[in-house]
Amino acid sequence: MTATAAPGVRSWRRAVDDLSDGWRQRQLWGHLGWQDIRQRYRRSVLGPVWITISMAVTAIALGILYSGLFDIELARLLPHVLVGFVVWNFISGCINEGSEVFIANEGLIKHLPSPLSVHVYRLVWRQILFFAHNLLVYVVMLVVFPQPLKWTVVYAIPAFVLLALNGAWVALAVGTITARFRDILPITQSIVQLAFFLTPIVWIYDELVNSPNPAIAERARLAEFNPFLHFVEIIRRPLLGQDQVWRHWIVVLVITVVGWALTMLVLRRYRSRVSYWV
Structure with a gap:
């Protein structure tokens, strides 16, 4: 006989309840998130500041390198690279860890009765x-390389909210699929590494699109098909x-809506199986 799912296991209500119940447990996942960082840098003199230092050193080194390669003034390219790195670290962290x-929370999933979304939150x-730690680099950059900031800087707030919303659905969807098919994990990591070079982090998109060389400009426009560019x-x-x-x-708005719609389908159908797959 073929086993059938219990009534209501695959329902929209249970999928939505998983997200809402997980959100209500903010004290739990908020505390666990803090503990993750404290554990990672326990017995370290500088503690979480190492997050910022390692990111800043890498960004500055690449900024100096590509400034010479593209013959772009360092004062123009380095702020572009630094901010790009801050954003990219958030994106890649959500995808790679997501x-x-x-899989990483196998013990908690099997022994702690809580919604799956708790681990994603x-x-x-x-x-x-x-991201907040890495913003220290942005503040220092504003001192060293002052930028012509406008009131439109407030757009960065809703932009980051959209980024976090997309990070959540990516972690939820890819995490569920990877729990079933473990080969997805190295594939995802390889895609993220490749996407870094295809995304204008260490190169300026507008600079290449407006290049006097038509061939370079045409190839640069292909970056529009890279969703990471827009984020x-x-x-x-x-x-x-x-x-x-x-x-x-x-x-970004279209990707957010479509991404969450597909993720809800995955959550509705496979949420109850994750604890068996891990």
């Missing part, structure tokens, strides 16, 4: 804390005092 969010909260730009442009490009916001 792909193993349920914990992950996103941890990445938000990392980085909606935050980086206001933080650097640049004008908004609304097509980036439209693409």
Whole structure:
């Protein structure tokens, strides 16, 4: 005989309840997120400041390197690279850690009766804390390389909210799939590494699109098909005092809606199986 799912196991109500019940347990995943960072840097003199130092050293080194390669003034390229790195670290953290969010929490899932979304909220909260630490680099950059900031800098707030919302659905969807198919984990990590070079983090998109060389400009426009470009730009442009490009916001909003719709389908169908897969 073929086993059938219990009545109501695959229901929209249970999928929505998982998200809402997990959100109500903010004290739990908030505390666990803090503990993750404290444990990682326990007995370290500088503690979480190492998060900022390692990111800043890498960004500065690449900024100096690509400034010479592209013959772009360092004062122009380095702020672009630094802010890009801050945003990219959040994106890559949500994807890489999200792909193993349920595998890494196998013990808690099996022994702690809590919604699956608790582990996703914990992950996103941890990445938000990392992002906050890395913003120290942005503050120092404003002192060393003053930027023409405008009131539009406030757009960075809703932009980051959208980024966090997308980080949550990516972790939830990819984490569920990876729990079933473990080969997805190294594939995801490889894709993220490749996406770093295809996303304008260490190179300036507008610079290449407006290149006098038609071939370079045409190839640069292909970056528009890279979804990461739009997520980085909606935050980086206001933080650097640049004008908004609304097509980036439209693409991000569409991805947010479609992404959550597909994730709810995955959650509805496979939520009850995750504890067996891990």
